[in-house]
Amino acid sequence: xxxxxxxxxxxxxxxxxxxxxxxxxxxxxxxxxxxxQGKSPVVVLIxxxxxxxxxxxxxxxxxxxxxxxxxxxxxxxxSDEEREHPFMWRYWRALPPxxxxxxxxxxxxxxxxxxxxxxxxxxxxxxxxxxxxxxFESMLVNEGARVLKFWFHLSRDGQxxxxxxxxxxxxxxxxxxxxSWARTKTYDELQDVAGHVLRVTNTAAAPWIIVDGxxxxxxxxRVGRALLDALNASLANNAKPPVAPAAPLVARIDDRxxxxxxxxxxxxxxxxYGLELAKxxxxxxxxxxxxxxxxRSLVLAFEGMDAAGKGGAIRRxxxxxxxxxxxxxxxxxxxxxxxxxxxxxxxxxxxxxxxRVTVFDRSWYxxxxxxxxxxxxxxxxxxxxxxxxxxxxxxxxxxGAIVMKFWLQIDKAEQMRRFKEREKIEHKRFKITAEDWxxxxxxxxxxxxxxDLIDRTSTGKAPWIAIEANDKNFxxxxxxxxxxxxxxxxxG
Amino acid sequence: xxxxxxxxxxxxxxxxxxxxxxxxxxxxxxxxxxxxQGKSPVVVLIxxxxxxxxxxxxxxxxxxxxxxxxxxxxxxxxSDEEREHPFMWRYWRALPPxxxxxxxxxxxxxxxxxxxxxxxxxxxxxxxxxxxxxxFESMLVNEGARVLKFWFHLSRDGQxxxxxxxxxxxxxxxxxxxxSWARTKTYDELQDVAGHVLRVTNTAAAPWIIVDGxxxxxxxxRVGRALLDALNASLANNAKPPVAPAAPLVARIDDRxxxxxxxxxxxxxxxxYGLELAKxxxxxxxxxxxxxxxxRSLVLAFEGMDAAGKGGAIRRxxxxxxxxxxxxxxxxxxxxxxxxxxxxxxxxxxxxxxxRVTVFDRSWYxxxxxxxxxxxxxxxxxxxxxxxxxxxxxxxxxxGAIVMKFWLQIDKAEQMRRFKEREKIEHKRFKITAEDWxxxxxxxxxxxxxxDLIDRTSTGKAPWIAIEANDKNFxxxxxxxxxxxxxxxxxG
Numbered sequence: 001x002x003x004x005x006x007x008x009x010x011x012x013x014x015x016x017x018x019x020x021x022x023x024x025x026x027x028x029x030x031x032x033x034x035x036x037q038g039k040s041p042v043v044v045l046i047x048x049x050x051x052x053x054x055x056x057x058x059x060x061x062x063x064x065x066x067x068x069x070x071x072x073x074x075x076x077x078x079s080d081e082e083r084e085h086p087f088m089w090r091y092w093r094a095l096p097p098x099x100x101x102x103x104x105x106x107x108x109x110x111x112x113x114x115x116x117x118x119x120x121x122x123x124x125x126x127x128x129x130x131x132x133x134x135x136f137e138s139m140l141v142n143e144g145a146r147v148l149k150f151w152f153h154l155s156r157d158g159q160x161x162x163x164x165x166x167x168x169x170x171x172x173x174x175x176x177x178x179x180s181w182a183r184t185k186t187y188d189e190l191q192d193v194a195g196h197v198l199r200v201t202n203t204a205a206a207p208w209i210i211v212d213g214x215x216x217x218x219x220x221x222r223v224g225r226a227l228l229d230a231l232n233a234s235l236a237n238n239a240k241p242p243v244a245p246a247a248p249l250v251a252r253i254d255d256r257x258x259x260x261x262x263x264x265x266x267x268x269x270x271x272x273y274g275l276e277l278a279k280x281x282x283x284x285x286x287x288x289x290x291x292x293x294x295x296r297s298l299v300l301a302f303e304g305m306d307a308a309g310k311g312g313a314i315r316r317x318x319x320x321x322x323x324x325x326x327x328x329x330x331x332x333x334x335x336x337x338x339x340x341x342x343x344x345x346x347x348x349x350x351x352x353x354x355x356r357v358t359v360f361d362r363s364w365y366x367x368x369x370x371x372x373x374x375x376x377x378x379x380x381x382x383x384x385x386x387x388x389x390x391x392x393x394x395x396x397x398x399x400g401a402i403v404m405k406f407w408l409q410i411d412k413a414e415q416m417r418r419f420k421e422r423e424k425i426e427h428k429r430f431k432i433t434a435e436d437w438x439x440x441x442x443x444x445x446x447x448x449x450x451x452d453l454i455d456r457t458s459t460g461k462a463p464w465i466a467i468e469a470n471d472k473n474f475x476x477x478x479x480x481x482x483x484x485x486x487x488x489x490x491x492g
Numbered sequence: 493x494x495x496x497x498x499x500x501x502x503x504x505x506x507x508x509x510x511x512x513x514x515x516x517x518x519x520x521x522x523x524x525x526x527x528x529q530g531k532s533p534v535v536v537l538i539x540x541x542x543x544x545x546x547x548x549x550x551x552x553x554x555x556x557x558x559x560x561x562x563x564x565x566x567x568x569x570x571s572d573e574e575r576e577h578p579f580m581w582r583y584w585r586a587l588p589p590x591x592x593x594x595x596x597x598x599x600x601x602x603x604x605x606x607x608x609x610x611x612x613x614x615x616x617x618x619x620x621x622x623x624x625x626x627x628f629e630s631m632l633v634n635e636g637a638r639v640l641k642f643w644f645h646l647s648r649d650g651q652x653x654x655x656x657x658x659x660x661x662x663x664x665x666x667x668x669x670x671x672s673w674a675r676t677k678t679y680d681e682l683q684d685v686a687g688h689v690l691r692v693t694n695t696a697a698a699p700w701i702i703v704d705g706x707x708x709x710x711x712x713x714r715v716g717r718a719l720l721d722a723l724n725a726s727l728a729n730n731a732k733p734p735v736a737p738a739a740p741l742v743a744r745i746d747d748r749x750x751x752x753x754x755x756x757x758x759x760x761x762x763x764x765y766g767l768e769l770a771k772x773x774x775x776x777x778x779x780x781x782x783x784x785x786x787x788r789s790l791v792l793a794f795e796g797m798d799a800a801g802k803g804g805a806i807r808r809x810x811x812x813x814x815x816x817x818x819x820x821x822x823x824x825x826x827x828x829x830x831x832x833x834x835x836x837x838x839x840x841x842x843x844x845x846x847x848r849v850t851v852f853d854r855s856w857y858x859x860x861x862x863x864x865x866x867x868x869x870x871x872x873x874x875x876x877x878x879x880x881x882x883x884x885x886x887x888x889x890x891x892g893a894i895v896m897k898f899w900l901q902i903d904k905a906e907q908m909r910r911f912k913e914r915e916k917i918e919h920k921r922f923k924i925t926a927e928d929w930x931x932x933x934x935x936x937x938x939x940x941x942x943x944d945l946i947d948r949t950s951t952g953k954a955p956w957i958a959i960e961a962n963d964k965n966f967x968x969x970x971x972x973x974x975x976x977x978x979x980x981x982x983x984g
Contacts, residue, residue, distance in 0.1 A: 066803070
């Protein structure tokens with residue numbers, strides 16, 4: 001793996017100066033064009049052994065580029081807020097938006113590698129994490145980002161030499177800590193683990209670039225040129241590298257599906273509704289104050305046809321919760337900060353910390369509903385979204401979140417009745433817009449998309465619950481009860 | 493203070509039902525109009541004694557309003573990230589944007605009141621904090637927000653009764669904790685301290701509304717109606733209540749001022765520049781790794797005429813720092829999320845945590861520079877900005893930040909020379925735009941504004957340093973040296 005990084009690369013000062021001058025001009029122009037045109041961001045990971053020049057090369061990039069539009073993220077111990085969120089949350093928050101370059105010094109690879117060397121992470125768990133990382137990076141690339149992963153290598157002797165040299169120079173001595181020397185003792189383990197990690201994550205979408213760290217000039221030019229290539233590729237818009245196509249949807253043979261199988265005629269009497277509502281709201285209120293819930297969180301997503309009663313159902317759920325504990329996130333058009341990021345970013349930013357609840361009124365499933373139907377994204381994009389969404393929810397669940405998704409189903413006649421009712425009542429009139437009428441014309445397409453998303457993203461840990469919602473009260477009780485039973489199971 | 497909240501208010505069920513129906517409809521319509529029209533946000537603080545129904549009233553508001561566009565923030569112990577920022581940072585982050593209602597359950601008043609009762613805050617310090625709060629709220633109101641401050645009161649006996657009643661009901665028993673009972677012991681202290689706090693912060697811009705907490709119906713209607721009034725006022729756009737006008741600028745008698753007094757002919761030789769640059773960069777590098785700096789932070793703001801050399805100077809400063817430690821924030825047009833907040837919000841979000849450095853390339857002073865000159869805000873707005881900016885920087889300094897502001901001054905001829913030079917060099921061409929030429933025509937206005945901002949906002953703790961920048965190298969050395977000396981003093 002690291003062989004060709006040990007053959008001895010060096011570039012003399014004169015050659016470097018000459019190359020540098022041209023490179024710097026090109027980098028500046030490309031960086032500026034990227035920003036002005038709002039092109040895909042470039043994510044640069046700088047990893048490798050101690051003393052291999054990670055800090056020096058980052059400093060060099062700051063000299064070459066316009067540092068105002070460059071950011072470097074370093075990740076030490078997670079903060080308490082970060083510890084209460086999924087592993088990837090801190091990295092999601094730090095992603096560069098469109099038009100920018102973001103350097104990660106210490107990335108999502110650092111913790112798994114360190115934990116594997118310390119043997120606090122099993123080989124199997126490491127591979128699970130690497131698989132998640134591959135999927136995450138492939139999502140980033142599919143969303144248009146360029147991902148550049150550098151591994152700075154040194155031979156065992158080379159490392160000792162470099163560290164000594166750094167220590168001698170008073171300007172760089174501080175970079176060498178006791179920990180740096182301690183880590184030379186685990187050189188072999190690092191080579192082993194890193195070798196494995198690099199092999200498994202050396203994907204077509206985001207390959208590793210192994211760089212000999214010995215010679216400053218060589219290393220810096222190597223990184224600078226690779227960055228220039230990435231910038232130019234982003235500018236040329238020869239956008240996405242070929243990725244394995246998502247599995248196409250299978251054509252259906254009959255009309256039997258999870259939605260057509262629902263019995264929408266189910267109702268509940270006013271009296272029973274009152275009793276059941278009080279019962280399950282009381283139960284939910286208790287569960288939300290359960291001492292085990294303090295270490296978990298709850299993520300609820302509501303989807304359904306217009307006027308299916310999502311808002312009313314959400315009110316009945318949140319009425320059982322302490323307002324200081326929950327947040328309802330209504331999904332409308334993304335803000336411009338959100339548009340500059342991968343489509344899941346705006347949901348990541350609302351993920352609850354421990355002991356909290358986030359209710360999404362419409363959700364990340366917009367990607368495979370409205371975006372699919374209206375053609376806001378390409379077919380390949382929404383096809384891959386099923387797997388990306390499964391990954392996203394998997395990470396939430398892994399971090400202790402309890403995830404549930406509700407599809408509220410009404411029939412076409414009931415929707416018409418509600419549209420008309422809304423137009424009559426003054427304080428409901430604003431709820432009905434021209435868009436609702438337009439969407440109604442695409443009823444069948446939405447039904448089809450709904451069946452697909454339930455089929456493809458309902459998992460044991462993050463289930464879809466289809467709700468018969470022609471009778472609002474019936475729907476509300478069914479939702480509350482489902483949440484309570486799922487929570488009870490999850491909290492043991 | 494609390495007398496009229498003890499005369500006994502109660503509203504019977506029938507009256508309540510009738511009033512509620514009308515109120516709810518109006519609230520919903522107003523809330524929706526606020527959102528659709530993106531009108532000024534409403535900030536609702538709910539404070540008061542234990543058992544006075546804070547939680548119940550918030551729950552009532554969630555029933556009346558559309559909960560999807562309502563958020564409630566509760567502030568318990570600060571997180572480690574929050575502790576490393578100024579006191580107000582967590583509240584700034586939680587402000588509702590335009591079109592929204594934000595409830596604060598436990599606001600910026602909670603900690604000062606609790607600390608004063610525990611006697612960990614002196615009377616004098618309390619008053620300082622209240623003064624800061626008054627200025628903060630007045631800024632919010634001037635920025636268009638409605639600030640509703642409710643204090644829920646109970647008599648001593650009334651409190652004991654309410655707590656007992658809550659404890660008896662299994663649905664509400666959990667609300668009464670040991671702490672609630674413990675706090676009944678300090679009833680008198682709370683009345684004393686709260687009485688003082690309410691008096692001092694009962695401003696014209698954001699007056700307190702004291703509410704008798706005994707009767708649920710009365711309390712909820714009182715709050716609901718006040719909220720409706722605030723929403724309607726925001727919708728009616730009878731925008732800002734009369735605030736004391738900011739002191740006008742004093743006309744000048746001659747042309748002597750901090751800028752005209754600069755000797756722009758100062759230069760430094762190439763050789764001396766090399767030596768001095770290395771010296772001060774080395775010193776800055778050491779200071780940034782000083783063990784005391786780990787508990788402080790550094791905020792640098794750069795302003796100056798176009799082409800004055802801000803970018804180049806910033807590069808020389810950051811070259812001495814670890815890229816993982818600093819962030820350069822170039823100020824351009826605000827994003828739409830930023831536009832929905834008070835003008836200082838977009839700077840608050842970038843305030844560094846401890847051990848970190850943020851360099852602003854242009855800054856909050858845009859308010860009294862470009863916004864003043866181009867008329868992007870009214871005269872009253874930029875006039876009050878001087879005091880608001882002083883308050884903002886004062887809070888930073890109080891929290892341990894080291895704050896410095898640089899004005900880079902060149903003369904008109906030098907600017908022309910640089911504009912022409914930029915047009916010649918390919919990788920600098922993008923730096924010169926039509927706007928730069930337009931701004932040049934307003935040279936005198938910018939100079940005048942610069943003199944005003946230095947005169948009005950240069951303080952011992954957050955000084956302005958005017959830099960003679962006709963010779964770029966001279967400017968860079970002067971800036972680096974100033975930062976080092978200021979840091980040395982600050983770190984003792």
